[in-house]
Ligand SMILES: Nc1ncnc2c1ncn2[C@@H]1O[C@H](COP(=O)(O)OP(=O)(O)OP(=O)(O)O)[C@@H](O)[C@H]1O
Ligand SMILES: O=P(O)(O)O[C@H]1[C@H](O)[C@@H](O)[C@H](OP(=O)(O)O)[C@@H](OP(=O)(O)O)[C@H]1O
Ligand SMILES: [Mg+2]
């Protein structure tokens with residue numbers, strides 16, 4: 001579906017270099033230029049940096065290095081010569097590609113030369129362009145990507161091209177982008193991805209965008225621990241995300257992946273538990289039982305009360321203790337394995353907390369990912385059985401951060417497990433659960449963790465996450481599924497709005 005013609009972008013040095021540092025021994029990039037280069041590296045466009053030939057070698061060397069660092073097809077070009085004849089390569093590109101030239105320097109002769117060879121010129125942060133010059137003028141460097149995306153969409157002139165504006169924290173964006181998830185040149189199913197910038201007016205960006213993709217939990221400032229989470233109650237968001245939320249209230253028919261209300265239960269391990277308990281009806285004759293772990297919510301860890309509550313909830317030691325808030329705040333992944341009631345005194349897990357039965361599962365966890373109508377899974381090494389953990393923890397609870405310091409099985413423990421007759425995974429049962437979960441959650445992309453209990457063979461879902469990284473799924477399978485999921489979600493929303 002993508003255009004036959006590749007897209008080339010030439011960035012003039014004036015756009016990248018910080019004018020404040022001009023003449024300094026070491027040149028620097030202007031604010032926003034580094035992020036721009038990083039995003040362009042994974043954009044699927046052919047990008048080159050150009051600079052005037054007569055530039056000091058410190059500056060040209062710096063630019064060449066920037067080009068090199070972003071090696072994704074970057075080519076360092078000499079500037080067009082004095083009489084504005086385009087360099088051979090640029091002439092060649094204009095015959096084979098859709099070409100864009102972005103600059104902060106006004107050179108009307110050069111602009112008309114470029115335009116006569118079908119280049120589109122984008123001038124950033126200068127007043128030069130007259131309405132009729134054909135030059136696209138933008139105010140800020142941060143507007144370049146959305147401007148390019150809009151022009152590329154126009155150039156392709158196909159109504160099936162959709163623009164996806166995404167919002168998530170930089171580290172997550174980088175992880176996805178590195179895998180080619182966010183091309184500016186359309187994906188094989190016609191999606192163009194642009195980051196939504198909270199530094200620019202949102203309304204004008206959303207005028208161009210067809211779909212919003214977001215990890216709303218990356219934009220949480222705080223969650224009120226004394227308030228049951230039910231979006232938007234109990235959660236405060238960054239100013240940027242608050243604006244997206246207001247926009248969606250005003251335009252409920254706009255396509256968002258996924259709606260805030262549908263994601264909100266996954267911020268709360270108590271609500272996750274309630275969702276999982278409803279799945280238990282799935283079990284049937286001759287198949288393993290699929291279930292949630294027995295759990296209990298507590299608002300403090302005070303001993304006498306707790307003992308009674310544990311008995312009522314049918315819970316026995318060891319227990320895994322998790323914060324009720326499941327994600328989005330720094331301490332949401334601070335957990336503990338507790339072997340006896342005394343270990344609750346001074347436990348450092350944030351309250352309210354969820355106490356879960358600890359499932360011995362032979363150190364193997366199955367990470368399931370639902371991406372649109374596809375279900376993937378990967379096997380990962382997990383926590384060893386409790387008896388192996390207890391001996392190392394003495395009389396202390398075993399505290400850990402599940403993202404950073406999860407106590408996974410050692411090689412020796414894994415070998416020991418292999419020698420045992422472990423129950424195997426019944427993919428069919430879990431895939432059925434995945435479908436039911438998808439329907440009940442109303443989400444496009446989510447993941448959940450399954451452990452198979454030693455002895456009983458019960459399939460126990462211990463975690464449910466919105467928009468996980470699904471990095472264990474090979475990119476060649478994950479990316480097309482990801483793009484299809486987004487497109488299908490848009491089409492189904494559009495279908496509903498029209499009927
Ligand atoms: N009830 C349980 N019984 C046995 N092991 C468990 C249980 N719950 C969690 N674990 C183990 O602890 C790990 C972390 O727990 P969990 O997945 O709930 O944390 P999380 O911080 O929400 O993780 P994620 O990064 O996947 O969101 C699991 O991957 C699994 O190895
Ligand atoms: O990347 P995978 O393994 O799919 O798991 C994610 C979890 O599901 C999220 O809960 C983590 O997000 P938070 O940073 O919001 O807690 C998130 O943490 P991150 O901020 O380290 O990316 C991820 O670990
Ligand atoms: Mg998990």
Ligand SMILES: [Mg+2]
Pocket residue numbers: 326327463464465
């Ligand atoms: Mg989780």
